[in-house]
Amino acid sequence: MQFQRYGSCVALVALDDLPHEAGKMRELTDFQLVQSEGGSTSTLAFSGPMTVSSLGLADARLRAISDSFSEIDLTGVTRMDTVGAWTVWRLSRDHDARIIGCSDEAQKLVDAISKADSNDHSVRAMRLPLFQRVPEHVGDVMLGLGRGMLQVVGFLGQIILSSASLLRHPSRFRGKALVHQMELVGVNSLAIIGLMSFLVGIVIAQQGAVQLRQFGAEIYTVNLVGRLTLRELGVLMTAIMVAGRSGSAFAAQLGTMKLTEEVDAMRTIGVAPMEALVIPRIAATMIMMPLLGFYSAFLGIIGGAFLSSLTLGIPFFTFLTRIQEVVPLHDVWVGLTKAPVFGLIVALAGCYQGMQVKNNAEEVGARTTAAVVMAIFTVIVLDAFFAVFFTNIGWG
Amino acid sequence: MDQTAAPPEIVPDLPDPFDGKYPIRVRGLRNVFGDHVIHDGLDLDVRRGEILGVVGGSGTGKSVLMRTIIGLQIPEAGEVEVLGDTITDARDDADIDIRSRWGVLFQGGALFSTLTVAENVEVPLREFYPEISDDLRHEIARYKVLLSGLPAEATSKFPSELSGGMKKRAGLARALALDPELLFLDEPTAGLDPIGAAAFDQLILKLQQTLDLTVFLITHDLDTLYEICDRVAVIADKKVIAVGTIPELLALDHPWIQEYFNGPRGRAAQDAQARHDAVRATLSDDGRSSPDPDGA
Numbered sequence: 056m057q058f059q060r061y062g063s064c065v066a067l068v069a070l071d072d073l074p075h076e077a078g079k080m081r082e083l084t085d086f087q088l089v090q091s092e093g094g095s096t097s098t099l100a101f102s103g104p105m106t107v108s109s110l111g112l113a114d115a116r117l118r119a120i121s122d123s124f125s126e127i128d129l130t131g132v133t134r135m136d137t138v139g140a141w142t143v144w145r146l147s148r149d150h151d152a153r154i155i156g157c158s159d160e161a162q163k164l165v166d167a168i169s170k171a172d173s174n175d176h177s178v179r180a181m182r183l184p185l186f187q188r189v190p191e192h193v194g195d196v197m198l199g200l201g202r203g204m205l206q207v208v209g210f211l212g213q214i215i216l217s218s219a220s221l222l223r224h225p226s227r228f229r230g231k232a233l234v235h236q237m238e239l240v241g242v243n244s245l246a247i248i249g250l251m252s253f254l255v256g257i258v259i260a261q262q263g264a265v266q267l268r269q270f271g272a273e274i275y276t277v278n279l280v281g282r283l284t285l286r287e288l289g290v291l292m293t294a295i296m297v298a299g300r301s302g303s304a305f306a307a308q309l310g311t312m313k314l315t316e317e318v319d320a321m322r323t324i325g326v327a328p329m330e331a332l333v334i335p336r337i338a339a340t341m342i343m344m345p346l347l348g349f350y351s352a353f354l355g356i357i358g359g360a361f362l363s364s365l366t367l368g369i370p371f372f373t374f375l376t377r378i379q380e381v382v383p384l385h386d387v388w389v390g391l392t393k394a395p396v397f398g399l400i401v402a403l404a405g406c407y408q409g410m411q412v413k414n415n416a417e418e419v420g421a422r423t424t425a426a427v428v429m430a431i432f433t434v435i436v437l438d439a440f441f442a443v444f445f446t447n448i449g450w451g
Numbered sequence: 452m453d454q455t456a457a458p459p460e461i462v463p464d465l466p467d468p469f470d471g472k473y474p475i476r477v478r479g480l481r482n483v484f485g486d487h488v489i490h491d492g493l494d495l496d497v498r499r500g501e502i503l504g505v506v507g508g509s510g511t512g513k514s515v516l517m518r519t520i521i522g523l524q525i526p527e528a529g530e531v532e533v534l535g536d537t538i539t540d541a542r543d544d545a546d547i548d549i550r551s552r553w554g555v556l557f558q559g560g561a562l563f564s565t566l567t568v569a570e571n572v573e574v575p576l577r578e579f580y581p582e583i584s585d586d587l588r589h590e591i592a593r594y595k596v597l598l599s600g601l602p603a604e605a606t607s608k609f610p611s612e613l614s615g616g617m618k619k620r621a622g623l624a625r626a627l628a629l630d631p632e633l634l635f636l637d638e639p640t641a642g643l644d645p646i647g648a649a650a651f652d653q654l655i656l657k658l659q660q661t662l663d664l665t666v667f668l669i670t671h672d673l674d675t676l677y678e679i680c681d682r683v684a685v686i687a688d689k690k691v692i693a694v695g696t697i698p699e700l701l702a703l704d705h706p707w708i709q710e711y712f713n714g715p716r717g718r719a720a721q722d723a724q725a726r727h728d729a730v731r732a733t734l735s736d737d738g739r740s741s742p743d744p745d746g747a
């Protein structure tokens with residue numbers, strides 16, 4: 056008899072390099088290939104436990120066996136589970152070997168496993184090879200962009216239709232939901248928007264003063280702060296903040312409701328998700344945006360006045376009085392006109408992306424990101440458009 | 452009512468050292484949400500190798516009991532011992548070992564929605580036995596999926612592409628991933644069609660017999676109770692009021708138990724069981740083997 060050892064000599068191996076197991080000992084599967092004298096038949100003899108916890112390290116060596124064997128001896132096996140049974144079954148299938156020394160329980164397991172042998176159906180979802188996947192993905196993205204634009208327009212159309220039907224049946228309007236959303240979008244964001252605007256007002260005044268001082272025109276800091284916050288920054292920063300706070304929340308809420316089939320349930324009960332979910336959110340954002348934008352501009356001016364009184368020697372109330380004189384009223388109208396439009400865009404992006412969620416939790420994350428990106432991008436593009444537009448109509 | 456106070460079978464004063472006979476032991480369990488007491492002084496023993504059915508009205512705390520046993524819910528008082536380890540004071544690192552020895556099928560399946568069915572099965576394998584090679588892990592996932600009664604094509608499908616029954620089977624495959632000794636099933640046949648439910652029952656029975664599992668099975672399904680449960684535990688009045696075989700329970704005089712097993716549905720299930728047994732008896736009288744429970 057000649058022995059060929061594949062298994063390790065000691066079946067107990069320290070498992071320091073495995074997580075959860077540092078310092079612990081685990082009994083491992085051991086095996087050896089025994090060849091008979093003539094070399095005609097050989098036997099693969101297992102010993103120790105053959106379980107999911109003991110087979111992992113032996114598996115690679117088992118797969119590396121190139122010699123043929125005609126018997127698998129399980130006499131020395133102390134414990135067996137389905138992973139052990141699978142290993143035995145696979146070896147006997149691949150090497151056309153007979154199983155001997157098998158206990159009744161082990162035999163039962165091997166029988167059960169042999170029935171569950173599939174012809175290597177893939178574990179992963181279907182995936183094309185890389186050179187096909189990349190162009191396909193690019194195509195998908197491009198088509199998706201085009202289709203997305205159309206769908207957003209369609210979504211907007213649905214909103215307008217629903218709003219019109221709500222106008223005809225005002226009793227269906229969900230006042231409570233509207234007020235609740237106004238609180239979430241508006242009232243709850245007062246602190247963060249206020250702080251942000253105040254600080255930005257300080258920064259504008261400070262940096263403006265440094266530049267204007269070179270011409271001895273420090274007093275124009277008032278114009279700078281007043282016109283910038285009321286006309287541009289107040290509304291723009293608020294829109295970005297609301298997109299981050301509420302637009303993302305809309306997408307995540309509606310997306311999760313889609314996943315748990317709450318939206319479908321609503322439809323079947325006869326509640327239109329458009330009326331119950333989308334319209335209150337959009338209306339709340341459109342109502343709150345002008346208020347928040349004005350509030351933001353106001354606090355920006357306070358910030359500027361605060362800094363001027365500290366470092367520029369312009370008293371606080373003088374600053375505010377000057378604001379009245381130097382800021383044309385149409386600057387306020389410019390800001391207030393843009394605000395509901397931005398609000399519509401932010402809420403539309405959030406609700407649209409949320410309603411597009413399907414299949415899985417990852418989609419909720421992706422759609423939430425898309426909602427925020429889409430909202431901020433569109434708001435900034437539109438803001439540039441508005442800047443040119445208002446200047447051209449003489450509100451420069 | 453008084454005679455129901457003493458359950459027919461609660462082992463008195465178990466020896467303290469864990470002797471392996473009771474994979475699950477619950478003593479004096481008390482669970483409270485706010486001021487809503489769910490369990491109060493609940494005791495339960497699950498024997499090794501049995502299928503224990505757990506019944507009780509909706510909202511009596513069956514799911515909460517299961518969550519407490521597997522350590523997801525910290526009880527206000529009482530002791531839970533699973534496989535010889537005390538769950539109630541287990542620290543996170545200490546109970547990792549025990550987590551590889553049980554499998555749980557949640558009421559809704561709770562599959563990971565971004566992974567395919569087979570990848571779902573691979574998650575616990577990857578987590579506990581990272582030394583297992585990719586090849587072996589894929590093979591294990593495949594045969595577990597087939598063993599759970601799903602077709603081979605299902606391995607590469609996402610949970611959103613499966614029907615309710617298939618999701619349950621996929622959840623079962625994941626629960627069985629680590630060859631656990633203990634299997635927790637929360638209403639596995641709820642929402643399945645009768646044929647699907649019966650097949651699922653037989654699947655659980657077959658797996659239990661082949662893999663020598665101990666099964667903690669929450670169910671509302673009377674057919675399941677009659678078909679596969681060795682014993683049934685009844686939860687009512689914040690306690691396990693009785694544990695025993697169905698005939699033993701039927702002998703008790705508790706109104707809820709009588710209503711449950713002798714109500715119209717309970718009767719129907721009893722009759723079905725009687726017919727089933729009669730058919731089996733005649734078949735074996737004819738010298739034929741009893742019908743294959745799987746049908747096909």
Ligand SMILES: Nc1ncnc2c1ncn2[C@@H]1O[C@H](COP(=O)(O)OP(=O)(O)O)[C@@H](O)[C@H]1O
Nearest residue numbers: 484485489507508509510511512513514515516
């Ligand atoms: N997380 C929780 N918070 C508050 N109450 C809960 C919670 N989970 C369950 N409950 C309450 O506990 C009771 C039992 O719930 P559960 O175990 O799910 O019932 P069932 O027996 O139908 O499975 C119910 O009344 C439920 O309202």
Ligand SMILES: [Mg+2]
Nearest residue numbers: 513514558637
């Ligand atoms: Mg439940």
